Amino acid sequence: MAVYSTSEFKAGLKVMLDNDPCAIIENEFVKPGKGQAFNRVKIRNLKTGRVIERTFKSGESLEGADVVDVDMQYLYNDGEYRHFMKPDTFEQYQADDKIVGDASKWLKDQDSCTITLWNDAPLAVTPANFVELAIVETDPGVRGDTSGGGGKPAKLDTGATVRVPLFVQIGEIIKVDTRTGEYISRVKE
Amino acid sequence: MSGLKADWQPTCSLDLLRLRAQTLQKIRQFFADRAVLEVETPLLGSAIGTDPQLDFFTTAYHWSPRQQTLFLQTSPEFAMKRLLAAGSGSIYQVCKAFRNGESGRFHNPEFTLLEWYRVGYNLSQLMGEVDELIALLFEGNVLQATQRVSYQSLFQQYTSLNPLVFSYQEYSAYAQGIGLVDAASICGQDHTMWLDFIFSHQIQPYIGNNKLCMVYGYPACMPSLARINENNAAITDRVELFINGVELGNGYFELSDAKEQEQRFDSEIAVRESTKRPAVIKDERLLAALGVGLPDCSGIAIGLDRILMLLSNSPVIDDVLAFSISKA
Numbered sequence: 223m224a225v226y227s228t229s230e231f232k233a234g235l236k237v238m239l240d241n242d243p244c245a246i247i248e249n250e251f252v253k254p255g256k257g258q259a260f261n262r263v264k265i266r267n268l269k270t271g272r273v274i275e276r277t278f279k280s281g282e283s284l285e286g287a288d289v290v291d292v293d294m295q296y297l298y299n300d301g302e303y304r305h306f307m308k309p310d311t312f313e314q315y316q317a318d319d320k321i322v323g324d325a326s327k328w329l330k331d332q333d334s335c336t337i338t339l340w341n342d343a344p345l346a347v348t349p350a351n352f353v354e355l356a357i358v359e360t361d362p363g364v365r366g367d368t369s370g371g372g373g374k375p376a377k378l379d380t381g382a383t384v385r386v387p388l389f390v391q392i393g394e395i396i397k398v399d400t401r402t403g404e405y406i407s408r409v410k411e
Numbered sequence: 412m413s414g415l416k417a418d419w420q421p422t423c424s425l426d427l428l429r430l431r432a433q434t435l436q437k438i439r440q441f442f443a444d445r446a447v448l449e450v451e452t453p454l455l456g457s458a459i460g461t462d463p464q465l466d467f468f469t470t471a472y473h474w475s476p477r478q479q480t481l482f483l484q485t486s487p488e489f490a491m492k493r494l495l496a497a498g499s500g501s502i503y504q505v506c507k508a509f510r511n512g513e514s515g516r517f518h519n520p521e522f523t524l525l526e527w528y529r530v531g532y533n534l535s536q537l538m539g540e541v542d543e544l545i546a547l548l549f550e551g552n553v554l555q556a557t558q559r560v561s562y563q564s565l566f567q568q569y570t571s572l573n574p575l576v577f578s579y580q581e582y583s584a585y586a587q588g589i590g591l592v593d594a595a596s597i598c599g600q601d602h603t604m605w606l607d608f609i610f611s612h613q614i615q616p617y618i619g620n621n622k623l624c625m626v627y628g629y630p631a632c633m634p635s636l637a638r639i640n641e642n643n644a645a646i647t648d649r650v651e652l653f654i655n656g657v658e659l660g661n662g663y664f665e666l667s668d669a670k671e672q673e674q675r676f677d678s679e680i681a682v683r684e685s686t687k688r689p690a691v692i693k694d695e696r697l698l699a700a701l702g703v704g705l706p707d708c709s710g711i712a713i714g715l716d717r718i719l720m721l722l723s724n725s726p727v728i729d730d731v732l733a734f735s736i737s738k739a
């Protein structure tokens with residue numbers, strides 16, 4: 223794997239730090255006029271998701287991390303692992319709850335999502351930005367109310383709960399933004 | 412931004428070109444009013460500063476059949492001191508300076524310096540003049556009253572540590588306590604490195620809030636070209652300027668003792684060798700000039716591009732340069 227010097231650190235670069243794969247978020251060159259140059263780096267640990275600040279002497283380097291994002295199709299949950307497939311090669315990968323994390327509440331069979339692979343093993347799962355899911359549970363709404371004001375909780379077929387307008391009913395399909403967890407619109411079948 | 416602008420276009424706006432021109436005019440008027448002589452010195456020199464933290468550009472001078480290595484100057488300091496020793500009186504210069512490998516939000520490897528020397532001034536008098544110049548350049552920006560503070564009291568105020576006395580135990584416990592996890596492994600037993608680390612992480616970003624902050628009395632382990640204070644050998648007569656956490660300049664009551672200067676050159680050259688920095692040629696002509704006699708004087712260099720960044724609220728140095736290094 224390539225080695226990157228502090229001057230090559232830029233947002234998105236994947237490197238190994240303390241044996242964990244990390245992504246650089248921000249890199250600032252700090253140098254007192256007559257003093258030692260440092261790079262102050264904001265970095266996300268891709269295993270834990272935590273963002274930390276670290277300092278390097280300018281000119282130091284880190285090993286690159288073999289981390290790639292791959293679009294895959296979600297297949298099924300066997301109770302212990304969730305299974306995914308690369309649509310072009312039909313290669314399959316499995317990931318446990320720890321890795322899937324919050325993404326699980328947006329994953330529906332056959333939907334596509336992004337799997338982050340580290341050394342060809344799943345590291346994280348990111349659902350598509352927008353998903354279409356069916357409402358399985360919600361209070362009956364008031365007919366004729368199309369304003370969207372107020373709203374009510376609705377449980378979706380993947381287990382997630384989102385706020386929806388009062389006029390949306392059980393059995394309807396809705397579009398949700400997974401980054402914010404917000405209802406976008408109804409989807410006509 | 413680069414996505415919107417064609418590659419040949421300037422990195423700064425045309426307004427910034429005008430602001431730079433106005434600022435230069437103000438500076439020239441300021442020094443003309445005070446009878447300080449404007450000078451020019453070579454950007455290409457046969458010798459170069461020995462500063463352990465500065466890297467330089469070299470170039471090959473062909474003058475058949477000879478070939479000589481010349482250095483692009485990291486500051487005009489040595490040449491200006493030779494003029495002072497020759498009896499120029501107080502002088503100033505606006506010129507380009509070159510520092511290899513320095514690139515970032517506040518750094519471009521080629522940048523503009525305003526450097527001036529006042530014969531007969533001590534450091535405090537020079538700080539007074541700096542205050543007047545900054546007030547002129549920031550006219551209409553309403554800075555708050557200038558703050559003069561010693562390095563030691565600033566350090567103690569922000570960290571409770573004594574910068575003049577090195578204690579690995581206290582310094583590393585402090586760094587660990589505030590989450591600077593890399594400090595101890597980077598700095599080890601190097602007092603100067605610790606001071607640079609802590610100052611740049613925990614002090615500098617927070618000083619000079621909407622005002623000029625002049626920090627004087629740097630520890631004796633970071634003397635550069637300043638004299639040791641005559642009443643306290645633990646500090647030097649060196650000052651640094653900050654506004655809104657941005658380092659703007661560095662000034663000294665100038666060292667004039669040729670012997671001490673040569674010792675500092677030699678010890679800096681030794682540091683460069685031990686850290687495997689490119690070899691330098693020490694400036695024998697400067698030493699010869701100091702040997703004849705540099706008049707007592709104070710001098711300071713101010714980064715003009717950073718002044719323009721502050722005047723125009725630009726977050727990145729590229730925004731004030733006609734063409735930053737990536738478009739040069």
